[in-house]
Amino acid sequence: xxxxxxxxxxxxxxxxxxxxxxxxxxxxxxxxxxxxxxxxxxxxxxxxxxxxxxxxxxxxxxxxxxxxxxxxxxxxxxxxxxxxxxxxxxxxxxxxxxxxxxxxxxxxxxxxxxxxxxxxxxxxxxxxxxxxxxxxxxxxxxxxxxxxxxxxxxxxxxxxxxxxxxxxxxxxxxxxxxxxxxxxxxxxxxxxxxxxxxxxxxxxxxxxx
Numbered sequence: 342x343x344x345x346x347x348x349x350x351x352x353x354x355x356x357x358x359x360x361x362x363x364x365x366x367x368x369x370x371x372x373x374x375x376x377x378x379x380x381x382x383x384x385x386x387x388x389x390x391x392x393x394x395x396x397x398x399x400x401x402x403x404x405x406x407x408x409x410x411x412x413x414x415x416x417x418x419x420x421x422x423x424x425x426x427x428x429x430x431x432x433x434x435x436x437x438x439x440x441x442x443x444x445x446x447x448x449x450x451x452x453x454x455x456x457x458x459x460x461x462x463x464x465x466x467x468x469x470x471x472x473x474x475x476x477x478x479x480x481x482x483x484x485x486x487x488x489x490x491x492x493x494x495x496x497x498x499x500x501x502x503x504x505x506x507x508x509x510x511x512x513x514x515x516x517x518x519x520x521x522x523x524x525x526x527x528x529x530x531x532x533x534x535x536x537x538x539x540x541x542x543x544x545x546x547x548x549x550x
Contacts, residue, residue, distance in 0.1 A: 344420055345408055348427070348487050353405050355430045359437065359480075363450075366441045370448040386507040393503060397496040404488050414492035426486025433480035440465055440472045452511055454519045462527060468536040470513070470527070474504055475534045509533065 404411050441448060443464030446457065465472035478501055485494035513533075516524045531537060 344423070348423060349405050349408065351427050351430070352401065352484065352487060355434060355480075356401065356405075358434055362434070362437060362441065366444075366448050367450065370444075370446045386503060386511075390500070390503050390507070393496060393500050397493070397500055400490070400493050400496060401484070401488075404490060404493065408488070411488075411490055411492065414490045416489045416491055418486065418489040423487050423489055426483040426488075429479055429483030430487065433476045433483060436465065436472065436476040436479070440476060452508075452515055454515060458519075460516075460520050460523055460527065466531075468531060470531050470533055471509060474509065477501075477504075478534070505534075 400411065408415075443461055443466060447459060447461055449455065449458070465475075469475055481494075481497040481501060485497060488494075513524075513528075520527075
């Protein structure tokens with residue numbers, strides 16, 4: 342029971358840190374009052390993504406309040422494996438912080454490129470084009486291991502699939518439309534979510550360093 346209480350505290354603290362980080366960078370980039378979605382967003386992503394996100398967040402809140410309420414979805418994970426989930430969450434939060442720092446005022450929670458936006462290719466962007474999503478996937482995996490709940494893992498996986506299938510293609514189309522050949526060249530040297538291990542060197546754009 343002591344471990345369970347500690348895990349509840351860790352999850353609550355991690356979500357609080359994530360929320361504070363997101364609010365801070367939204368304010369810093371001047372988009373705090375901006376809607377989470379734009380007209381460019383896929384209708385299917387809105388229809389499926391919003392209820393999936395709310396279900397995922399709701400299940401996390403329920404688990405934080407009382408894991409017994411979600412005992413029906415409990416998995417018999419070893420304590421060590423669950424602690425590794427906590428480690429993954431910390432790693433993901435650190436990666437998120439690095440990504441936000443790299444983006445600076447280029448951060449936007451919506452599918453929109455503003456006049457002052459630049460193509461960022463330093464930091465984690467040297468290796469992957471969507472490190473923020475990569476960090477989220479690690480965070481979700483960590484949550485699944487820590488909570489040991491197949492339901493939380495399933496809903497999180499559905500959310501990840503929606504991002505990969507519906508959100509990322511729209512985002513990359515927008516970037517190609519805005520940055521053209523520069524972004525296409527960037528795509529050749531970077532992975533979408535994980536690095537291209539076949540490339541010996543990370544992408545380097547002198548203008549962004």
